[in-house]
Amino acid sequence: MSAVNPVHVAVGVITRGDCVLVSRRADHQHQGGLWEFPGGKVEAHEDVRTALARELKEELNVTVESAEPMLEVVHDYGDKAVRLDIWHVAMHTGEIRANEGQPWQWVDAEQLQTLEFPAANEPIVAATVALLVG
Numbered sequence: 001m002s003a004v005n006p007v008h009v010a011v012g013v014i015t016r017g018d019c020v021l022v023s024r025r026a027d028h029q030h031q032g033g034l035w036e037f038p039g040g041k042v043e044a045h046e047d048v049r050t051a052l053a054r055e056l057k058e059e060l061n062v063t064v065e066s067a068e069p070m071l072e073v074v075h076d077y078g079d080k081a082v083r084l085d086i087w088h089v090a091m092h093t094g095e096i097r098a099n100e101g102q103p104w105q106w107v108d109a110e111q112l113q114t115l116e117f118p119a120a121n122e123p124i125v126a127a128t129v130a131l132l133v134g
């Protein structure tokens with residue numbers, strides 16, 4: 001019963017002008033090979049903002065300068081359930097560098113809608129499109 005205890009994940013929708021940063025999950029990971037908004041698991045006793053900042057720094061050398069809560073999505077994949085805590089990162093510093101060798105790119109709303117994401121991401125993509133074109 002994975003849904004009983006969803007994994008809490010901090011996720012960043014990092015925007016720059018009319019674009020958003022997406023990265024690709026490694027093939028060996030859960031939901032591997034699909035695009036994602038960068039982030040990762042919130043560790044025990046860790047605040048979600050701290051987790052967001054830590055994960056974005058670790059994965060992409062991004063320093064979060066401002067982040068606002070955007071939405072929350074609970075999804076049960078069957079093999080694993082997740083609670084995605086999504087934050088809009090409107091301001092960041094640091095030169096982006098894929099520390100885990102993962103592909104990443106800036107995409108606009110139109111390009112975003114052509115990419116393959118995990119099933120849980122449908123409402124996140126919709127909210128991000130609204131944010132980018134709004």
Ligand SMILES: Nc1nc2c([nH]c(=O)n2[C@H]2C[C@H](O)[C@@H](COP(=O)(O)OP(=O)(O)OP(=O)(O)O)O2)c(=O)[nH]1
Binds near residue numbers: 038
């Ligand atoms: N970061 C991120 N994770 C997402 C998104 N959509 C989505 O379903 N997820 C899921 C995939 C994973 O099950 C979980 C994120 O966990 P993670 O990337 O830290 O950890 P993982 O289990 O893949 O990798 P590991 O640390 O166990 O090797 O959330 C998304 O847009 N971004």
